[in-house]
Amino acid sequence: MFTRGVLAALMVGVAAGSTGCATSRLLIDAQSARTNTHTVLAFEETVFNRHRVEEGFERYVAPDFRQHAAALPDDREGSISALSRLLGNDFPASRVTVERTVAQGDLVAVQLVWEQTPGQSRGVARVDIYRLQDGRIVEHWDVTQSVADRNAGH
Numbered sequence: 001m002f003t004r005g006v007l008a009a010l011m012v013g014v015a016a017g018s019t020g021c022a023t024s025r026l027l028i029d030a031q032s033a034r035t036n037t038h039t040v041l042a043f044e045e046t047v048f049n050r051h052r053v054e055e056g057f058e059r060y061v062a063p064d065f066r067q068h069a070a071a072l073p074d075d076r077e078g079s080i081s082a083l084s085r086l087l088g089n090d091f092p093a094s095r096v097t098v099e100r101t102v103a104q105g106d107l108v109a110v111q112l113v114w115e116q117t118p119g120q121s122r123g124v125a126r127v128d129i130y131r132l133q134d135g136r137i138v139e140h141w142d143v144t145q146s147v148a149d150r151n152a153g154h
Helices: 004-049 053-060 076-090
Strands: 061-067 095-104 107-115 124-133 138-147
Touching: 004 053, 004 076, 004 095, 004 107, 004 124, 004 138, 053 076, 053 095, 061 076
Parallel strands: 061 138
Antiparallel strands: 095 107, 107 124, 124 138
16 A cells, blocks of 8 residues: 555656646657758848758658748749749849748748849848658748838838
């Protein structure tokens, strides 16, 4: 038969053990979110600042990638072709500036400004949302709008 002291100690041990598991899971999730964020930022840098589209897809994007952006084909090869034309022909000097990132689980959102023609236009504000699986990008969505003139109406 257990005494109250032994039973209390056993309950504290079980509670501490279960808390440790929850804490470990939170640490794993945080590390995964951090790793996924680094992958996405490396992809953005490679594709949109260095204009190395094929390299970016080869290194960071899964073979079964799905594109959900309205302006791009929905498959990997179509996206590579369209982005290569866009960044190579239409906007060869373009650059993105990341404002912030938010990551949770397998999703990473990146808020950025894409200067299509630096010095000539205000650019495009964009939020890219990526889903990753096994360290690779498997899906992408985006929301875009023209950057408002900060002096308008003042």
